[in-house]
Amino acid sequence: xxxxxxxxxxxxxxKKSLFRNRFFWVGVLGMLFLVGVFYLICFxxxxxxxxxxxxxxxxxNTRSIENLIEKEISKKILFxxxxxxxxxxxxxxxxxxxxxxxxxxxxxLQRKFPDILKIRIEExxxxxxxxxxxxxxxxxxKGVLFEQNIDDKMLKIKSSxxxxxxxxGKAAVNEEKLAQILDIYAKLKxxxxxxxxxxxIISEQRLNVKTSEGWEVCFNTWEDIDWQIxxxxxxxxxxxxxxxxxxxxxxxxxxxxxxxx
Numbered sequence: 096x097x098x099x100x101x102x103x104x105x106x107x108x109x110k111k112s113l114f115r116n117r118f119f120w121v122g123v124l125g126m127l128f129l130v131g132v133f134y135l136i137c138f139x140x141x142x143x144x145x146x147x148x149x150x151x152x153x154x155x156n157t158r159s160i161e162n163l164i165e166k167e168i169s170k171k172i173l174f175x176x177x178x179x180x181x182x183x184x185x186x187x188x189x190x191x192x193x194x195x196x197x198x199x200x201x202x203x204l205q206r207k208f209p210d211i212l213k214i215r216i217e218e219x220x221x222x223x224x225x226x227x228x229x230x231x232x233x234x235x236x237k238g239v240l241f242e243q244n245i246d247d248k249m250l251k252i253k254s255s256x257x258x259x260x261x262x263x264g265k266a267a268v269n270e271e272k273l274a275q276i277l278d279i280y281a282k283l284k285x286x287x288x289x290x291x292x293x294x295x296i297i298s299e300q301r302l303n304v305k306t307s308e309g310w311e312v313c314f315n316t317w318e319d320i321d322w323q324i325x326x327x328x329x330x331x332x333x334x335x336x337x338x339x340x341x342x343x344x345x346x347x348x349x350x351x352x353x354x355x356x
Contacts, residue, residue: 136181144178145210152216197241197264223250225267238268254296315349323348
């Protein structure tokens with residue numbers, strides 16, 4: 096019997112076109128979206144910073160602050176220039192302002208879309224004048240030196256324990272120590288009608304203050320200041336005659352017994 100063989104047929108599977116692959120088009124659309132976002136963030140003219148608004152600065156020149164900010168917001172991306180409001184690093188700009196201008200204690204930055212950068216400046220206020228050799232510097236309530244200047248109406252402060260060279264933007268007097276000195280200055284002026292011209296930090300424990308009359312008072316800053324002021328008042332009223340006060344050299348309040356000359 097003759098065997099019959101059936102020929103097996105093979106169907107060739109056609110390769111699906113890349114352009115019919117939906118994942119390909121999803122990828123293309125995703126890439127186009129990312130390119131569009133990149134362009135929008137970096138180069139779109141609508142979001143390029145056109146104006147820098149600076150407020151509340153009185154001593155620091157506005158143009159100087161603007162020049163510093165201009166350098167920080169101007170960037171090079173793929174050989175192209177950008178001043179995008181999205182790319183402005185607010186913390187970095189703030190740090191640069193504080194480093195560049197010792198007179199400034201704070202800078203509040205805000206983006207005002209689409210193209211304005213707003214900066215509110217807080218300047219340091221002098222509470223005294225710090226003296227070193229023949230140089231004079233304004234000092235703020237935190238003890239930071241911020242401007243070489245002098246005001247004869249303000250309290251002058253010297254420090255024998257501040258041995259290094261002065262540096263603007265750095266503290267020359269401990270904040271708590273300065274607060275204590277200002278407290279003594281205010282209470283002597285208000286309660287005893289004594290004007291202080293100079294306060295000298297002799298050591299961590301000793302403070303000498305020189306009055307406008309030429310005599311000095313020595314305080315122990317580790318002890319109760321209010322009680323020492325009470326003792327000073329009693330000494331002036333009970334032991335030092337008004338007619339001899341012009342010959343007074345000092346009153347030392349640092350010990351249990353009060354010494355004066």
